[in-house]
Amino acid sequence: MSFIKRNILGLVIRSKNELVSSKAFKRNIGLFPISRTYSTEGSSTEASTVSDAETVTTPVNSRIVSDMKSLKKNNLISADIVDSMIKAKFEHLTPVQQKSIIPILESEKGLVVRAKTGTGKTLAFVIPTLDAAIKRQGPPKTTSLIVAPTRDLAQQIVMEYKKVIQFLPRSLAKKCDIGIIMGGNSTKKRPDPRNPPAIIVATPGRLADQIRSPSVSHMFSELEYRVYDEADRILDEGFRDEIDSINDRLIQARRHNKNEKPFKSVCYSATIANELEDFAVSEFGAEYEFVDCVDKNEPEAHENIHQELVYTNDAQQSFNAAASYIVNEMERKNFKAIVFLPTVTGCDWFFKLLRECSHSELYDSRLTKKFGSRTLRLNGKMTQVARDRSVREFRSTSHGVLVATDVAARGMDFSDVTDVIQIAPSTDMADYVHKIGRTARAGRKGKATLFLSKLEAPYSKKLISSKKINFANKLNAEEVPEFSKDILSTVKLPMEDVEEFANAYLSFRAQCSAIYKIDKYASIKETLALYRTLVDDPEAKLSASENFLKNIFQLSRDEAEPFFHLPSGYRGPQRKSFNNQNKSSARRGRFDSNRGGNYQRLSGGYGSRDSYKKRNNDDEYRTRNYDDFNQRDSFKRRSNNDDFRGSNKYNSDRKNYNKGTRDNFGSRRRNDHSDEDW
Numbered sequence: 270m271s272f273i274k275r276n277i278l279g280l281v282i283r284s285k286n287e288l289v290s291s292k293a294f295k296r297n298i299g300l301f302p303i304s305r306t307y308s309t310e311g312s313s314t315e316a317s318t319v320s321d322a323e324t325v326t327t328p329v330n331s332r333i334v335s336d337m338k339s340l341k342k343n344n345l346i347s348a349d350i351v352d353s354m355i356k357a358k359f360e361h362l363t364p365v366q367q368k369s370i371i372p373i374l375e376s377e378k379g380l381v382v383r384a385k386t387g388t389g390k391t392l393a394f395v396i397p398t399l400d401a402a403i404k405r406q407g408p409p410k411t412t413s414l415i416v417a418p419t420r421d422l423a424q425q426i427v428m429e430y431k432k433v434i435q436f437l438p439r440s441l442a443k444k445c446d447i448g449i450i451m452g453g454n455s456t457k458k459r460p461d462p463r464n465p466p467a468i469i470v471a472t473p474g475r476l477a478d479q480i481r482s483p484s485v486s487h488m489f490s491e492l493e494y495r496v497y498d499e500a501d502r503i504l505d506e507g508f509r510d511e512i513d514s515i516n517d518r519l520i521q522a523r524r525h526n527k528n529e530k531p532f533k534s535v536c537y538s539a540t541i542a543n544e545l546e547d548f549a550v551s552e553f554g555a556e557y558e559f560v561d562c563v564d565k566n567e568p569e570a571h572e573n574i575h576q577e578l579v580y581t582n583d584a585q586q587s588f589n590a591a592a593s594y595i596v597n598e599m600e601r602k603n604f605k606a607i608v609f610l611p612t613v614t615g616c617d618w619f620f621k622l623l624r625e626c627s628h629s630e631l632y633d634s635r636l637t638k639k640f641g642s643r644t645l646r647l648n649g650k651m652t653q654v655a656r657d658r659s660v661r662e663f664r665s666t667s668h669g670v671l672v673a674t675d676v677a678a679r680g681m682d683f684s685d686v687t688d689v690i691q692i693a694p695s696t697d698m699a700d701y702v703h704k705i706g707r708t709a710r711a712g713r714k715g716k717a718t719l720f721l722s723k724l725e726a727p728y729s730k731k732l733i734s735s736k737k738i739n740f741a742n743k744l745n746a747e748e749v750p751e752f753s754k755d756i757l758s759t760v761k762l763p764m765e766d767v768e769e770f771a772n773a774y775l776s777f778r779a780q781c782s783a784i785y786k787i788d789k790y791a792s793i794k795e796t797l798a799l800y801r802t803l804v805d806d807p808e809a810k811l812s813a814s815e816n817f818l819k820n821i822f823q824l825s826r827d828e829a830e831p832f833f834h835l836p837s838g839y840r841g842p843q844r845k846s847f848n849n850q851n852k853s854s855a856r857r858g859r860f861d862s863n864r865g866g867n868y869q870r871l872s873g874g875y876g877s878r879d880s881y882k883k884r885n886n887d888d889e890y891r892t893r894n895y896d897d898f899n900q901r902d903s904f905k906r907r908s909n910n911d912d913f914r915g916s917n918k919y920n921s922d923r924k925n926y927n928k929g930t931r932d933n934f935g936s937r938r939r940n941d942h943s944d945e946d947w
């Protein structure tokens with residue numbers, strides 16, 4: 270990956286030695302193996318401790334701390350913090366904590382840290398930022414700003430801080446006040462600029478909004494740490510404008526206070542994308558440090574996850590097989606699973622389907638019936654209160670299913686999740702790694718199952734080639750009895766749920782077709798077959814707006830007729846023949862001249878980019894929401910609601926859509942994007 274090559278001036282620590290054998294793991298008490306090779310007292314010759322000596326230009330041993338107590342011994346971190354960590358049962362440091370805490374404390378440059386999911390990246394920044402809060406002299410000021418992509422993750426980070434703060438002496442705990450800036454939070458809960466909290470955890474959209482106020486930006490005039498958690502998500506195109514405006518305000522605030530000391534910037538993620546590299550170079554300069562806890566030859570996905578791929582004949586069989594699998598697994602007492610679905614309405618529909626299953630006479634075991642009440646959902650369209658309730662309940666159960674959209678893909682830490690189930694591709698391949706990372710956390714093992722229709726096979730091929738994903742098993746749904754219950758035909762949901770889901774799913778498939786070069790007509794056919802089963806009508810047709818048919822699928826009247834109820838007077842795009850491949854340049858021309866129209870398309874044909882952005886200002890996490898491609902009215906209705914705005918990942922969709930569509934048209938073939946982006 271170019272990222273690694275371009276950072277040879279920075280600190281590159283590879284992880285071979287950190288991946289302690291299972292024998293060594295057993296020797297260590299506690300959740301995580303402690304690397305004995307790295308020691309602050311050890312020799313300073315790094316060659317034996319680093320797998321790729323060529324890339325190391327900075328001695329590393331002196332910058333690795335072996336355990337919690339040695340943090341205290343060397344007076345690196347306040348003894349009170351270390352004692353509190355131990356009382357909070359964080360008795361040992363995980364490898365990413367061992368490797369990144371000293372660089373964070375000492376580095377003058379920016380720092381990028383990559384470590385696998387569930388390996389303790391949060392505490393790696395909690396420790397030094399708490400230390401800064403405690404050591405600060407003078408009137409209260411915000412010393413650390415943590416930015417996370419979702420509200421749920423922001424709240425979880427606050428909880429992780431509190432786990433440690435609760436054991437601090439009261440006088441010090443007072444200095445570690447934590448504020449939160451995010452959508453869905455009442456005004457009362459916002460930090461008071463007259464008495465700024467030492468640490469602020471924020472989501473980008475709401476922070477960008479609030480920091481425009483001089484009183485809010487003034488809180489950051491003595492900032493010491495700016496941390497981006499899930500940095501590659503935060504720095505992708507979807508959040509870029511917000512992040513740029515936050516950066517400007519932070520820098521202005523410091524200047525205003527004539528504060529010459531720059532704040533430190535730390536970026537954490539389990540996956541690294543090009544945007545992160547560009548950002549790091551532009552913000553920190555070419556010599557920023559890269560603490561890499563993933564060997565360059567190994568996949569970013571955690572090795573404790575047993576990954577399976579299930580191929581189905583079509584979308585209908587994917588949903589059926591997944592539901593059937595879940596219903597069977599419900600019999601297992603400790604089964605705790607997260608099921609990821611594309612689109613908010615998809616999440617709602619599948620959630621209701623599973624709940625109905627547990628009431629159905631087909632499944633009469635006591636465990637299965639009980640499971641109905643433990644089937645939860647999490648998506649960006651729910652109210653904050655409902656979201657919090659789902660997170661709380663899923664956290665406390667040892668047996669249950671959480672049906673979620675991408676909003677739960679990153680950072681969320683639920684203990685003892687045994688299974689992650691994904692139906693259909695993710696539009697961003699890095700999300701696959703994060704989603705499966707909701708299991709096998711903190712040294713545990715877990716299983717991830719991906720259900721794909723054969724048509725979606727290009728996605729799994731990309732995962733294997735670009736993300737080095739290693740599926741332990743590739744199964745054919747038809748050959749596995751566990752996947753064979755015909756749930757979609759048995760359990761029926763109200764028409765409106767099905768309609769909404771089918772519309773959104775169609776939009777999602779359109780996007781996947783563009784990104785992974787999946788045949789879009791076959792894709793429509795699959796969606797139609799699914800829809801017909803759900804509504805129990807072999808003649809049923811899908812509904813779509815003219816804009817959708819014409820601009821997204823580019824269907825002529827004849828092509829659209831078998832699948833859709835056509836809008837009256839629909840004539841299709843103006844071209845001679847859709848199938849004439851030689852006309853690609855003509856199509857490209859039309860696409861280019863029509864570029865502004867993409868924004869309209871993706872927002873459901875509703876308004877220009879600017880007005881869309883304005884409406885979308887409150888975004889805390891624009892989860893991919895394909896639900897509104899062709900529903901102007903419902904968009905209007907829901908855009909008045911904070912939670913809906915908070916659920917749209919509009920810019921990223923736009924980017925993916927544009928990239929994919931350009932690719933379909935044969936132009937701009939991924940020149941400026943590595944495979945990682947796909």
Ligand SMILES: Nc1ncnc2c1ncn2[C@@H]1O[C@H](COP(=O)(O)OP(=O)(O)OP(=O)(O)O)[C@@H](O)[C@H]1O
Nearest residue numbers: 359361362363386387388389390391539680682711
């Ligand atoms: N030193 C430690 N000792 C014991 N448990 C720890 C330690 N550090 C972290 N943990 C626990 O490990 C779990 C995973 O940590 P965390 O959520 O920080 O992972 P992460 O690397 O940020 O994962 P992701 O990439 O998914 O965001 C949490 O429950 C956390 O409390």
